[in-house]
Structures are given as C-alpha cells and as structure tokens.
Amino acid sequence: MKTTGSVLALAGLVSLVHGHGFVTSPNPRLPGSAMEAACGQQVYDNQESNKYGNIQNMLQVAADQSDYNATACDIWLCKGYKFADNKDNVYSYKPGEVVDFVVDIMAPHTGTANVSVVQTSTDTVIGSPLIYWSVYASTATGVTKNETNFSVTIPDDLGDKCATGGDCVLQWWWNAASINQTYESCVDFTVSGSASSSSSSDASTSSAAAVSEPTTTNAAATVSTPDTANNIAPASSSAPTTLATSIKQAATTTPAAVAVAVATASASASSVAIPTDGTSEEQLTWVASLLKALLKYAN
Structure with a gap:
C-alpha cells in the first residue's frame, strides 16, 4: 500500500x-x-x-x-x-x-x-x-x-x-x-x-x-492587429515559428536518455544530483524525468 x-x-x-x-x-x-x-x-x-x-x-x-x-x-x-x-x-x-x-x-x-x-x-x-x-x-x-x-x-x-x-x-x-x-x-x-x-x-x-x-x-x-503583427519567432529559437504549424519538429532532447542513466545507476540512485544550473522550469523537468524512470521501475 x-x-x-x-x-x-x-x-x-x-x-x-x-x-x-x-x-x-x-x-x-x-x-x-x-x-x-x-x-x-x-x-x-x-x-x-x-x-x-x-x-x-x-x-x-x-x-x-x-x-x-x-x-x-x-x-x-x-x-x-x-x-x-x-x-x-x-x-x-x-x-x-x-x-x-x-x-x-x-x-x-x-x-x-x-x-x-x-x-x-x-x-x-x-x-x-x-x-x-x-x-x-x-x-x-x-x-x-x-x-x-x-x-x-x-x-x-x-x-x-x-x-x-x-x-x-x-x-x-x-x-x-x-x-x-x-x-x-x-x-x-x-x-x-x-x-x-x-x-x-x-x-x-x-x-x-x-x-x-x-x-x-x-x-x-x-x-x-494582423497587419502589424510580427508573426515569426526569432530565428535563433529552436521552437517552431508562431505560425508554422506545419513544421514537424523532432525532439532534440528526451527523458529517455535520463531514464537510461538512472537505470544504469539504479543501485545508487541517491547519488544522482539535481542540476544546479538552468531555470527552475528546467530543474523541475529534470526531476520529472527522474520520477518517470523511478515510476517505471516501481511498476
């Protein structure tokens, strides 16, 4: 339980x-x-x-x-x-x-x-x-x-x-x-x-x-208004433009890589450190990826 x-x-x-x-x-x-x-x-x-x-x-x-x-x-x-x-x-x-x-x-x-x-x-x-x-x-x-x-x-x-x-x-x-x-x-x-x-x-x-x-x-x-809108995202952005719904963007990073790393070190999972750099959103995403791997093993 x-x-x-x-x-x-x-x-x-x-x-x-x-x-x-x-x-x-x-x-x-x-x-x-x-x-x-x-x-x-x-x-x-x-x-x-x-x-x-x-x-x-x-x-x-x-x-x-x-x-x-x-x-x-x-x-x-x-x-x-x-x-x-x-x-x-x-x-x-x-x-x-x-x-x-x-x-x-x-x-x-x-x-x-x-x-x-x-x-x-x-x-x-x-x-x-x-x-x-x-x-x-x-x-x-x-x-x-x-x-x-x-x-x-x-x-x-x-x-x-x-x-x-x-x-x-x-x-x-x-x-x-x-x-x-x-x-x-x-x-x-x-x-x-x-x-x-x-x-x-x-x-x-x-x-x-x-x-x-x-x-x-x-x-x-x-x-x-549509006449004055800058409809294109910055060229440096890795995300699709705000209008380019036809773009099929491939994932550049996946939690699968994180899951593999966790699986390799599953015997000592406590040694995996939360990254200290990056935004809070990125850190939460990292934690979510780790939890996803743990859930996989728990089942």
Whole structure:
C-alpha cells in the first residue's frame, strides 16, 4: 500500500510539472480513441490526464513507446487530437461573427501567442492571425486578463474552405521559445452564410479592440492587429515559428536518455544530483524525468 501511494503521488507531481495552458471556451478538441490509435497508449494517457501539457513533453513521452506513429499522430496539428473524436463538438459561425475565448494558464512562461484559422488538410494558417501577442504570459509581469479573456472575429474571406466540419480549426498557439515549450488548443468550426453588414475594415480590427487594455503595468504585452503583427519567432529559437504549424519538429532532447542513466545507476540512485544550473522550469523537468524512470521501475 505504501509503495502504491508513493507511486500515485509521484505520478501526480510529474503531471503538475508539465501542466500550464489550455483553452476552456469555446470547447476545444479533446483526446479520444482515434488519437490513442494514432499516437499510442502513453501519449494518449499523458494527454488524457494532463491536456494542459506542452508538445515537446508529448514528444519526450513518445520517444519511450513503440506504438507511436509520427505520421498518423501529426502531433503538431492540434497536439494529435483528432476530429474523429470531436465530431459532436463543431461550432457554426458566420463571417464577421465575434468569438469569445477563455484560456486557463496555470503558470506563466514568456513567449508569443496567436489565434489563427488553420486548414487541417494542409496544416497551414489561412491568412493572417486573428489576434497576436508579441509578449505573452510574461514571467516578469504575470498573466494578464487580456491574455486569458479575449475575442476574435471570423474572417469574411474564407469562402468554402471551412464549410465542412473538420476542415478548419481556430488554433490557439502559445510558443514559449525561451524554455522550448509550445502549448496548443484547437476549436473545430464551420462557416456559413454571408459576411456581416459591418465593413471589412471594422471586422479586421474588432478583435484587437475587444481585448486591448490600456495599462502602464503591462506595456510590453501588446496585442497587435494582423497587419502589424510580427508573426515569426526569432530565428535563433529552436521552437517552431508562431505560425508554422506545419513544421514537424523532432525532439532534440528526451527523458529517455535520463531514464537510461538512472537505470544504469539504479543501485545508487541517491547519488544522482539535481542540476544546479538552468531555470527552475528546467530543474523541475529534470526531476520529472527522474520520477518517470523511478515510476517505471516501481511498476
């Protein structure tokens, strides 16, 4: 009993280390059996228990399993979550309609973010971002209201690209390149009807107007219109660009290497020292990797 309780406690800690952000409204895609079949048991279990986690951690989990199919999972598109699991969760919007978003962020990580229309068949962004933050969830200022409660406007020039469920998603994309962590949520939708009576110029600026909060305490966290947004992440970043959802980034580091090291020294695990350099997030990730290895041996 004591061992079982300890294992469960460690599993909870591992989950908490990686849980940081997810859209809660509109209802986004969730993991299901189709995702499990494509991405494998461990990746599915990881997301079923912690959908707030980042994509890089999912890739680390995938590195330890034999049933992960990178092509079928397509992990950079909606974190591998499948339309087949979410057919009953498709919103119907009209061009020019304003959509309110609520994002739950558990911990800040300075980065950039946007919400864009993504065509799922090609995993590409249609047009410009509907909204963009040049600084998002800053560790210096903390998470601000306009980063978790905001609105976007459905474009009036999508034509028939998003006429059928599964064709398009509204993708929330938060790229914390400084710690190489990317968070993503997808909302399935269709567009029907004609453009609203509002002028196209009004529609193109309504989302920014809806979320902008003039304040002197968070001047860096600007919300830009699509016309002025710098949509590309710094060239030095190892993470995908804020718009490049079609990039299938390979994991550069995996906890598998850590697990091997722990396995080799399992008889003297107490001698493994926690690294003293790096950020607190990196240290927690190291601890999570160690705990994951210990959990493997405990089972």
